Amino acid sequence: MNNKKAHIAIIAIFLVFTFAFSVLFFAIPKTDYSSTEKRHLAQMPEVSLENFFSGKLTTALEGGTQAGYIADHFPFRSFFVGLNSYWNLGIGSTASNGYYFAQDGYIITKPSQVNDSDLVLSRINQFSASFDEVAMMVVPSAGYMLQEKLPLNRVDYPDAQVYDYILANKAENISFCDVRDTFTQMHRQGTQIYYRTDHHWTSEGAYAAYREVCSVLGQEPVEREAYNVTTYNNFFGTTYSSSGYFLRDPDTIQVWENKALADSIKVSISEIRDGEEVTESFDSMYFESHLQEDDMYPVFLDGNHRLVTIENSKAKTDETLLLLKDSFAHCMAPFLAENYSKIVMVDLRYYAEDVTALAQSEGVDKVLMLYGMDSFCTDATSFANLVFY
Amino acid sequence: MVFSSLTFWFFYLPCVLLAYYAVPRAARNWVLFFVSLAFYGWGEPVYILLMLFTILLNYVAGMLIEKAEGNKKKRKTWLILSVVANLGLLVFFKYSGMIVDTLNMLPFVNIAFEAPGLPIGISFYTFQAMSYTIDVYKEDTKVQRNPMLLGTYVTLFPQLIAGPIVRYKDVADQLVSRRESVYQFSRGVMLFLVGLGKKILLANQFAAMWENLGGADAQGLVARWAGLTALSLQIYFDFSGYSDMARGLGKMIGFDFMENFNYPYISKSITEFWRRWHISLSTWFRDYLYIPLGGNRKGFGRQIFNLFVVWSMTGLWHGAAYNFLLWGLYFFLLLVAEKLFLGKLLQKAPAFVGHIYALFFIMIGWAIFNFEDVAALGEFVGGLFVPADGFMSQNSASVMLSYLPVTLAGIVLSTPVLRVLHSKLEGKNVLFVLEGIFAVAVMFLCVASLVSDSYNPFIYFRF
Structure with missing residues (x-):
């Protein structure tokens, strides 16, 4: 190889790469919305002298507290995000963005760093004093139940200590439902309790937990033979999209539907739009449009909403259940709907009103708190809503 | 603007290279002068004025020192004035907050003062500009009569905000008679x-x-x-x-x-x-x-x-x-x-x-x-x-x-x-192959990292 040619080749490699991406950036069509990230991508700022001199243009293009336009719309963005995750995996990091690259295709959330469980529990205790009986379940972390699938270099999960703390410090009228033994047994038998590509539990896991909850609530669980199980492929959930481990296979998601209830269900979803409460009603607990998306878990009750009520005219009892929950409850609530004529589901992250007053006006008979370990350990702010009214 | 950003790499740099090599040699320093000002102004456009002032200050100081040839006292006076002015700006923009805070620790002193924002790179370009005037004074270099060339030297975007602190006498010749080459x-x-x-x-x-x-x-x-x-x-x-x-x-x-x-x-x-x-x-x-x-x-x-x-x-x-x-x-x-x-x-x-x-x-x-x-x-x-x-x-x-x-x-x-390894392979073809592989790998991985900084899934957001 001629020496000068070699130098030209080096220059060419650099210039072709550089100019190719600058041209592609303008050439490829822009999308407004990133479905893996579930957010709107940055908008092109207005190019004006005023924006330039105020520094707004720079921030909007390059990003400041929010993502910048250029990085958000860079050509082959997901390829590069994936490359970065796998490169870091290759050079020793066993996690990406807080998710472990685990065996068997699992991507598992790292243990929560913050431990607010004492504050959260004291707020729950205080709130429970207004009720005769409260049932409570904290779903164990996927990483805690599936330890042998985790990479060797990892941090311990705090679940055992948190459970000990809850059992020792919970108010007396709280019946705590510990699902760990059941899950351990199911896991040994090879039942999949958590999704590989999402941080939630599977319908199998939720159903087993439902049976445990029923025993605490004094309800008769519906037998699994009653359900029609439909399996959907290509489920790319939250741990998949957040980690950037884009070469992992998708998981499947199961919808367990009791056909006997097909015409007796009414779901009301309340939203705040422009300061007004708007309630929409549906005749199913399953929102099948979400099965077309990467993240299919919102098929259950349409994902996170501040206030959702499920009414069942053919329920086994005519009782009303108040369900304080995070998204783990979404795939368990349909099971519970067969036992209660009305379930009032409140998501404290978005419901900024007096919950005790709501319980009174709804004539609540039972209360169930259902939270994932992560919310329970980190989200003291949301639980503050329980007591500061 | 920083070099390690997508903006610099994929937007600023291509424009600069195109503009630089498209114009005739005589106009290249003009190109550099303007693109460097744009580079500097990208983050904080207001401070372009400060930089232009620094250039003017040292340009005039250089001319005055040159004009006072033979008059040692006069030359020294101009030098001292220019050094004081340069350092004065640096002290005002960089150290005034620290000085006032220190004074306020003394009893009975309570100065209300809001420190100005720190113009990026001021420590670097002030030192560079000063080196010009001092070199002229020491007769280590000739005075620069073209303010644009002095401006190009002070603002030159590669070393503007984090060095190296290039001394004027080291690049004076390159400013006017450099020859770019493939190598x-x-x-x-x-x-x-x-x-x-x-x-x-x-x-x-x-x-x-x-x-x-x-x-x-x-x-x-x-x-x-x-x-x-x-x-x-x-x-x-x-x-x-x-x-x-x-x-x-x-x-x-x-x-x-x-x-x-x-x-x-x-x-x-x-x-x-x-x-x-x-x-x-x-x-x-x-x-x-x-x-x-x-x-x-x-x-x-x-x-x-x-x-x-x-x-x-x-x-x-x-x-x-x-x-x-x-x-x-x-x-x-x-x-x-x-x-x-x-x-x-x-x-x-x-x-x-x-x-x-x-x-x-x-x-x-x-x-x-x-x-x-x-x-x-x-x-x-x-x-x-x-x-x-x-x-x-x-x-x-x-x-x-x-x-x-x-x-x-x-x-x-x-x-x-790596330097030792590189010099062992000097002149061998395999070195170019390795360099090529290195270049491609670094470019992909760096873009991956820069793009990932913006990747921010909003898991809990309602939409």
Whole structure:
């Protein structure tokens, strides 16, 4: 190889790469919305002298507290995000963005760093004093139940200590439902309790937990033979999209539907739009449009909403259940709907009103708190809503 | 704008290269002048005016000094006025907040004052501009009659905001008579990519490692040493990476700037360290402060005093806070000790003793550099020797293990291993193949990292 040619080749490699991406950036069509990230991508700022001199243009293009336009719309963005995750995996990091690259295709959330469980529990205790009986379940972390699938270099999960703390410090009228033994047994038998590509539990896991909850609530669980199980492929959930481990296979998601209830269900979803409460009603607990998306878990009750009520005219009892929950409850609530004529589901992250007053006006008979370990350990702010009214 | 950004790499740089090579040679400095102003103004456009003022100030000073030829007193007056004006601007924009805060600590003093924002790169370009006027005064260089050329020298975007501090006399000829070449451009590409890789693939990893270990709050003796190692590697790869990028970009437009870092962590003494670390700054202080003060020619006592002044200033140059002054004086003490007796002892001792000694004090130095709060510094440094809170937590062990490969790579790459390998392969075709592979890999990985910074899934958001 001629020496000068070699130098030209080096220059060419650099210039072709550089100019190719600058041209592609303008050439490829822009999308407004990133479905893996579930957010709107940055908008092109207005190019004006005023924006330039105020520094707004720079921030909007390059990003400041929010993502910048250029990085958000860079050509082959997901390829590069994936490359970065796998490169870091290759050079020793066993996690990406807080998710472990685990065996068997699992991507598992790292243990929560913050431990607010004492504050959260004291707020729950205080709130429970207004009720005769409260049932409570904290779903164990996927990483805690599936330890042998985790990479060797990892941090311990705090679940055992948190459970000990809850059992020792919970108010007396709280019946705590510990699902760990059941899950351990199911896991040994090879039942999949958590999704590989999402941080939630599977319908199998939720159903087993439902049976445990029923025993605490004094309800008769519906037998699994009653359900029609439909399996959907290509489920790319939250741990998949957040980690950037884009070469992992998708998981499947199961919808367990009791056909006997097909015409007796009414779901009301309340939203705040422009300061007004708007309630929409549906005749199913399953929102099948979400099965077309990467993240299919919102098929259950349409994902996170501040206030959702499920009414069942053919329920086994005519009782009303108040369900304080995070998204783990979404795939368990349909099971519970067969036992209660009305379930009032409140998501404290978005419901900024007096919950005790709501319980009174709804004539609540039972209360169930259902939270994932992560919310329970980190989200003291949301639980503050329980007591500061 | 910083070099390690998508904006610079994929938008600014292509425009600059196109404009630069599209125009005839005579217009190229004009291109550089305007694109450099745009580069500087990208973040804070207002300070373009300040920079233009600095250029004008030194241009006029140079002309006046030239005009007063033969009149020593007049020449000196103009020089002093220009130095005072240059330093006055620097002090006002960089140190006024610190000075007022200090005065306010005195009883009965209560000055209400809002410190101005720090114009980016002011410490670098003020020193560069001053070097021009002083060189004209010392008759080391000819006066520049074309204000645009002087402006191009001061604003030249590659070294504008983080050095190397190029002296006017070193680039005066290049400004007017440089000849770009394929060879120089390809070396520029490689240097730029080496620097980019150092910054993004190494320094950013070490920054994350320090952060993940808890930074100042790292728990346990071993974790603190690991954190300090990460910090030391981060500072080196960040700064030397930036200098490499600057030199590489300079080569792409026909300039050769001096090497700014020469494997400082392989030093066997602190004296050697400062000959290898941020060379352009040490050289500046030597030529424009230490030697004019008399250097070592006026007796030992005066030399110590001169060193004291130089190292106080070197410390403060790095930042307007007392820990930087402390950092400078810390090196002053070590350097004086080496001049007095330690240097001779180290020479007699086996090499590894010198290495351990130098690295130990360099690392403690970075702790001083990093902590503005003296109490926090004391606590951190104390924790390096007394395991009051144990050796490491499970979390920090896991972090250290995760970053072990990149730490080892960083340690190896802060020695001249690759340079030696490179010179062994010089002239062989396989070297170009390796360079090509390296270039492609670095470019993809750097873009991956830059794009990922924006990747931010909003899991809990309602939509």
